[in-house]
Structure formats: C-alpha cells, structure tokens
Amino acid sequence: MKIGYARVSTDKQDLTAQINELVALGVDPKHIYNDPGYTGTNRQRPGLDQALAAASHPGAEFVVTKLDRLARSIRDAKDIADQLVANGAVLQIGRSAYDPNDAMGKMMFNIMATFAEFEADLIRQRTKEGMAVAKARGRLKGKKPKLPANQEKRLVELHATGEHSITELAEDFGVSRATVHRAVQRARSHPSR
Template identity: 60%
Template structure:
C-alpha cells in the first residue's frame, strides 16, 4: 500500500491525513507528501513520486478524492493511469473499481464535487480581492525600497563609483531592482 497526502497551504497540517492512512494500513515509510500545493495543478512532486512508486498489484491510498485531484479530468486521468498499471485506488477505505458502473458513477460524482469546491474557493478569493481593492486594502506587492532609498540608490549608481552588484548588495536588493529603479528615474527625469 502506497499513501499520498496533500494540503493546499503551508499553514495546513497533514497529521489527520497521515493518521487516517496509517489506520487504513499504509506504512509510514511509503507516504508521499505535497505540502502547500493545490490539487488543481497536476504537476506535484509528491504525486509524481507516488505514481512512479506504484507497481502492478499495489494499492494507492488517499483519504479523499479531492486530495488526489481537484478536477474531474485529472482524477479520471490518474485513475486510468493506475488501472493501466494494475494498481488499485483506495479512497478513504473504499476501493475504486473502474469496471463497476456504480463505482464509476460515484467516482465521477466525487470528482465533480471536488472540482465544484475548487471553483467555489477561486470565486470567493476573487470576490474577497475585489472587496479589498474597493476598500483600498489591496495594493499589490510593496516596494523593496522607500522613495528616499530609491533616490539614494539611483544617485550612487549614476555617480559610477559602485558597480550595479555593489549597489544591490549595499541596499539588500537584487540587481534587477537596481536596474528598474534607474529606469524609472530616467523615465521621470
């Protein structure tokens, strides 16, 4: 038995999923983890490793289908890949049987629910960002340097007494930040 666990943010805890998989018979040494990665993205290192570890006769165990995929096409692709390899999919203790019409129906319903939940999360996030922007709270990424620091950086760079790398190190920023500050000062002056 091979286990796979995933949480979408770094703040979330994997303990409940790990304990559930161990209770289902998965050895702690064969648990593959994706921490802070969304299920909507198929390119996840832990998932890739778990799928690569699966051999004919193995069982891939996840607590719920939405831990494996957040879109119905991805869930189907993963299930089909496992079926071709001769690997059984265990969803929280229930074995998925691709030859059973009822099993396929339930799998598709679970996949649609997972996709629906992901769509709701995206919609709520967009709504929250629109409200924050309307209230003036969403201003984007804050600048690395204050106006006076940027002016001082540009003056040092223009004086030619320091290289771009030295100016960047002095202010604790990347060289690209120095280039952008100089470019902004040139377009304003």
C-alpha cells in the same frame, strides 16, 4: 503494497488527521507521501510524484482519504487514475476502490471529481470577492516595494545612463533582475514620479 498520499494546501494546515486515517486504512507510515503547502490544482507536487512512482507496479494500492486530496480538477483526477490503472495499480479513495471497468464506480469517481473541482472554483471565487472588498475598503495595498522610493529612483537614473546592465544593477542593489525591469517599467509608465 499500499502507498498513501496526503496533501494540505498551506503550511499552516496539519496532515495528522489524513495520516492517521491512511494508517487506519492499512498503509504503513513508511509508505505515506505528502505535500504540505501544495494546492490540489498544482500538478507539480514532489510528494505526489514520489507516491505515483512507488505505486507504479501491478498490485500496488494507491490510497487517499478523499479524492480532493489527490486532485482538484476532473482532468487531473482522471489522468492520475488512468496512470495508476495503466501501471496495474488500484486507486483506493477512503474505503472504496476505483474500478474503471465498473460503470457505477466510474460514475461515482466522475461525480467526486466534479465536486472537488467545483469546490476549488468556489474557493477561487470567494478569494477574488474578498480581495475586491478589501481593495474597495483600502485594505489591499499590494506587495511592499523591494526598494525604498529613493533607491528605486537612483536605480532608474543609473539605468538611464546606459552605463550599467540590468544584471549589474540587480547585483548592486541586492534585488532580482525582474525587480530592476519593473522599476524601469514603472518609471516609463509614470515619468513624473
């Protein structure tokens, strides 16, 4: 049985091309699992877990269109491939099957995994550079505060009395406990605000 897996990094991207290619590779659409909005560097993906579980028996074929859809790091790619092989399943990348006992196949797999990781590193680097440029131009302001300044000031004042717990303040102001902690920390760091 062929089990297909497709992934895109954001919810705005489309899985159609990958799904069509998986079907062309012989995967029944009922056996295609996907993760829209998950990066390949995130190993905690529900669709991937389901696909691996479905392919956890001898003779199963785990199919991806490209290795970077499966993993964006050498370690993850190797771990996933090793898990499949240990279960007696075959990893198929496009039209090629990964054979861990074939020296050439092993080398090609490692090269593809290296490129997938390299590409992920380049994306991170470009994102960092773009954010630095935006910040220098004053276009990157950070997240909008959860509370307006007057409400945050009141929250901090109430906390300072010692009469209200963090949980109570979070409930009263309709924010998370972490937001209360950050507001109190900001007040301590900048008492003149």
